[in-house]
Amino acid sequence: MRGRSFDLAVLGGGPAGMMAALCAARDSDVALVVDRIPQGDEFRRIDTVPARVLALLVDFGVDPRELGVDRLYEERLVAWSTATPQLFHLSPAAHLERPLLDRVLFSRVSCHPRIALFVSRAWARDDGMFWGDGWRARRLADATGRAAATADSVVRAERPWAARTLWQTYDPDGRGPGFGIAALPDGYAYRVEARRRVVVGFVGRGHGVEGTPAELAWRLRASGGGWLIADLPPVATFDEGRASTASVQWATPSMLNDGPRAVRIGDAALARDPMSAQGIGIACSEALFVSAIARAADLAMFEARQTEQRHVHLKALEAMIAGCLFSNEPTWRDYAAFVAAHAQGAPSDPPVALRDGKVVRLPGSHVAP
Ligand SMILES: Cc1cc2nc3c(=O)[nH]c(=O)nc-3n(C[C@H](O)[C@H](O)[C@H](O)COP(=O)(O)OP(=O)(O)OC[C@H]3O[C@@H](n4cnc5c(N)ncnc54)[C@H](O)[C@@H]3O)c2cc1C
Numbered sequence: 001m002r003g004r005s006f007d008l009a010v011l012g013g014g015p016a017g018m019m020a021a022l023c024a025a026r027d028s029d030v031a032l033v034v035d036r037i038p039q040g041d042e043f044r045r046i047d048t049v050p051a052r053v054l055a056l057l058v059d060f061g062v063d064p065r066e067l068g069v070d071r072l073y074e075e076r077l078v079a080w081s082t083a084t085p086q087l088f089h090l091s092p093a094a095h096l097e098r099p100l101l102d103r104v105l106f107s108r109v110s111c112h113p114r115i116a117l118f119v120s121r122a123w124a125r126d127d128g129m130f131w132g133d134g135w136r137a138r139r140l141a142d143a144t145g146r147a148a149a150t151a152d153s154v155v156r157a158e159r160p161w162a163a164r165t166l167w168q169t170y171d172p173d174g175r176g177p178g179f180g181i182a183a184l185p186d187g188y189a190y191r192v193e194a195r196r197r198v199v200v201g202f203v204g205r206g207h208g209v210e211g212t213p214a215e216l217a218w219r220l221r222a223s224g225g226g227w228l229i230a231d232l233p234p235v236a237t238f239d240e241g242r243a244s245t246a247s248v249q250w251a252t253p254s255m256l257n258d259g260p261r262a263v264r265i266g267d268a269a270l271a272r273d274p275m276s277a278q279g280i281g282i283a284c285s286e287a288l289f290v291s292a293i294a295r296a297a298d299l300a301m302f303e304a305r306q307t308e309q310r311h312v313h314l315k316a317l318e319a320m321i322a323g324c325l326f327s328n329e330p331t332w333r334d335y336a337a338f339v340a341a342h343a344q345g346a347p348s349d350p351p352v353a354l355r356d357g358k359v360v361r362l363p364g365s366h367v368a369p
Contacts, residue, residue: 004116006031008290009130009137011123011150013038015280016266017143018105019287022060025114027291031135033118035144038106044098044241045165046192046199048073048179051092053281066104068097070195075177081323083224085180093277095178095194101280123149128259140262141290143283146271150262151251157338160249161187163203163274165241166213168233170198182225183324184208186331188275189220191228200228200235203246203274205331213238247335248273248317250310253303263293269306272313275320282309289354298359305352314343 006029010021013034021032051072054064064070072092077085109115120133123140130140142150172178172193181190187204202209202216211219217235220226229235250270254261266283286306293299321327321336353362 003132003134003136004031006116006135006137008139008141009033009123009132009135010141010143010290011262012143012145012147012266012268013102013106013109014143014145014266014283015101015105016145016268016283016287017141018102018109019060019284020141020143020265020290021109021115022105022112023288024291025112028114030115031118031132031137032109032115033120033123033132033135035119035121037119038099038103042099042242043167043197043239045167045201046095046194046197047098047101047280048093048095048192048277049280051094053284054094056284061108062104064094067094067100068194068196069094073178075179077177077180077227079180079182079225079227079325080320081183081325083325085182085227087177093179095192096280097194097197121149125259130260130262139260139293142262142264142268143266143287145267146245146249148251148264148268150254150264151268152254153252154249155252155342156245156249157247157335159205159334160245161203161205161247161273161335162209162243163201163246164209164216164243165199165201166216166235166238167197167199167241168238169196170232171196172198180228182220182223182228183326184220184223184225185326185329189216189225189228191232198232199241200232200238201274205334208331209243212236213240245271246274248313248339261296261299263290263299263302264306265290270310270313273317276313276316278313289359292354292357292359301352301359301361311343314339318343 008024009031010017011033021030024030074092076088079085118134122133124131130137148154178193186206187208190201192199214236251264265286272279293302317339326332
């Protein structure tokens with residue numbers, strides 16, 4: 001395990017890891033450790049991101065068309081606290097195909113002269129350094145998503161929610177809102193369109209996600225959400241994407257008091273509930289911080305920022321669940337109890353920011369040492 005020496009190693013080849021590697025490679029050599037090389041054209045889902053995240057990707061040389069983006073969307077049809085959908089006008093959002101985003105970022109990191117790729121899952125901490133198969137580094141960024149490879153433990157609901165995505169090649173007329181969401185007794189269903197596909201996603205527990213596509217569609221109609229799929233081909237004819245875990249979870253702070261500590265970014269720190277549709281944006285924003293975290297004090301400030309953001313997310317989730325038409329159903333009550341148990345404390349604006357490449361405490365804010 002001697003290997004080549006780097007200032008920074010990044011574990012994980014998702015958006016957070018690849019963006020962190022690209023940012024850090026502006027002024028240092030980076031080891032990017034991925035558990036597999038993205039291959040094939042295995043469509044997974046369409047994710048929505050605020051237009052400013054698209055602008056950040058453009059700064060890194062990504063053409064929006066490479067991500068399947070040909071327009072921005074500003075409207076959403078939402079049936080959350082009412083059975084009838086209501087039209088909301090929101091900030092412009094782009095609809096990205098996954099894994100197109102991952103593949104495009106991978107094409108950038110794999111030809112970057114200052115990023116060395118290692119395919120492995122191994123990492124260790126010893127002698128004041130981090131080690132892996134063929135690399136060693138003074139600093140480590142953990143961007144391993146929900147696996148949170150460096151975490152002592154992960155907090156998640158006793159019965160986590162799952163997400164199933166069904167998709168179809170589709171030619172939208174470009175006039176609809178492109179996004180709709182409907183609350184269900186055991187979760188929620190959403191519909192999202194991009195240039196050449198439509199996804200119908202089911203998120204929840206038990207009946208919310210179990211059964212054949214035809215059964216899921218039948219339950220959606222029976223719960224009053226039929227409007228979401230009324231103009232689509234039969235959902236029973238859709239292809240099935242990869243199922244994933246979807247409820248909120250987060251890594252606990254490290255109990256290690258000596259030696260270097262890894263910085264966790266993206267879903268490895270806090271995997272948000274997709275209701276918030278912020279995962280990619282936050283992952284990219286945290287990736288920008290990685291190069292600036294040079295001292296233990298920077299890491300402490302960054303972790304304080306992540307704690308604040310977790311409070312904010314849990315409080316927002318609490319409010320969304322309370323406002324849901326089906327909040328008295330057992331599935332929603334269980335999730336609400338889990339979120340409420342961890343949402344104590346008064347959230348305030350994150351007191352820490354990145355300024356001129358440095359992690360700084362904003363004026364008037366206090367971070368516990
Ligand atoms: C159903 C659903 C819908 C969503 N919709 C949206 C949306 O609309 N908008 C949005 O912004 N976000 C959305 N998200 C969230 C978004 O997908 C994530 O926040 C985002 O992918 C996080 O990126 P990441 O790089 O932190 O983690 P990931 O994308 O999970 O990447 C982690 C990578 O690390 C790898 N890995 C794991 N263990 C190791 C190891 N030991 N060594 C090396 N590599 C390892 C994994 O294989 C993976 O490639 C959604 C999530 C779900 C489940």
